[in-house]
Amino acid sequence: MQIGPYTLKNNLIVAPMAGVTDRPFRMLCKRFGAGHAVSEMITSNSLLWGSEKTKRRADHQGEMAPISVQIAGGIPAQMAEAARVNVAHGAQIIDINMGCPAKKVCNVMAGSALLQHESLVAEILDAVVGAVDVPVTLKTRLGFRRGEENIxxxxxxxxxxxxxxxxxxxxxxxxxxxxTARYELIREVKRSIRIPVIANGDIGTPQKASEVLSATGADAIMIGRAAQGRPWIFREIAHYLSTGQLLPAPAVAEIRGVLLEHLDDLHQFYGEYSGVRIARKHIAWYTKGLRGSNEFRQAMYQLESTTEQHQAVQAYFDQLAEQGERLVYEQEAASEPLAA
Structure with a gap:
């Protein structure tokens, strides 16, 4: 997979997800075999660049190259300036967000709302590509409304x-x-243009990854929600694509180590107060469906310190380890909420 001058180690990419693909998560996914990762979106509104949230999202210290930063907005000149600023701060690839469906993003004519205005799309693309000397990529959807797909x-x-x-x-x-995601239109996109095409949506297993690559002819696939609490999915997919065989489920000891290390990175990255709260959703994703996890999570959500949170996770996985080497899942209500 080639993006400009950068040759990725494989065709498995971590999708940009607001509130999820921070530096600790991107680095973890790359360690487990992702060939590339795109940052959380950074607003093109310069009034917000000084906020702690934006500063953290622009933090790429120690991350494996190439560094890809996603920018969001709807004003061409602002998007161009945001691209220049992020390149000056280390971005090696700029990604444009025209895919986010969130109401608060679409209400300010950004994300997928832009797909309603093709002339504005063209202006933004031209402005950003012309503003920087690094590759510019685009993340988008099939269109704004069903039946009006303009991809x-x-x-x-x-x-x-x-x-x-x-x-x-x-x-x-x-x-x-x-x-469900519709791959036939992605296949038509691949056939209609010469630049690399990345397929995204509903790719949650190694078998599905193989099917989507075959069905779309895409150059790469992008994994989003399926990697939440399961960063080893990239290892599993890479192994299946190369051998046709499924890896065994991770051992409890390995997942315990991965989660505890992830927690430590989150706590250090965000600090005591925010670190505990942001880590809760990751713990919920890692433990979803595991034996006794519902009771564990309800107690864990009440903890207010990083030390207590770390100890609780350690104790829970120690208990699982006593029950068997491999993770044991049980049926849980799909509607159980995850803490933010």
């Missing part, structure tokens, strides 16, 4: 503007994350 025209605009790679989520903004 083929958006893809042509991207290619004509000099976009280095195009990632397509197989849903419209109207779909949000409902229903």
């Amino acid at each position: 083929l025209r958006i893809a042509k605009l991207a290619e004509n503007a000099g976009i280095a790679a195009l990632a397509v989520h197989g849903r419209t903004r109207e779909d949000m994350y409902n229903g």
Whole structure:
């Protein structure tokens, strides 16, 4: 997989997810075999660049190259300036967000809301590509509304503007994350343009990864929600694509070590107060479906210190280890909420 001058080690990419793909998570996924990772979106509104949230999102210290930073906004000049500023701070690839379906993003004419205005899409693409000397990629959806999919025209605009790679989520903004991703349109995109195409949406198993690559002809796949609490999915997919065989489930001891290390990184990165709260959702993802995890999580959500949280996770996985080497899952209610 090639993005500009950068040759990725494989065609497995971590999708940008607000509130998830921070530096600790990106580094962890890369360690488990992801060939590339894109940062959480950074606003193009310069009034917010000094906020602690934006500063953390722009922190790439120690991260494996190439460093890809996603920017979001709807004003071409602001997007161009945001690209220049992030390149000056170490970004080696700029990714443009035209795929986020969140209401607060779409309400300010950013993310997937831009797909309603193709002339503005073209202006933004031209402005950002012209502003920097690094590759610019685009993350988008099939269109804004079902029945009005305009991804083929958006893809042509991207290619004509000099976009280095195009990632397509197989849903419209109207779909949000409902229903199933539609890969046939991604296949049409791949056939219609010459730049690399990355397929995204509903890829949660090694078998599905192989099926999507085959069905779309895409150059790479992008994994988002399926990697939450399961960063080793990249190792599993890479092994399956190369051998056709599934790896065994991770041992309890390995997952305990991964989660505890992830917690330590989160606590250090965010500090005591925010670190505890942000770590809660990651702990919930790691433990979802494990034996006795519902009771564990309800107690864990009440903990207020990093030390208590670390100790609770250690004790829970120690108990699991006594029950067997491999993780044992049980049926849980799908509606159980995850703590934010």
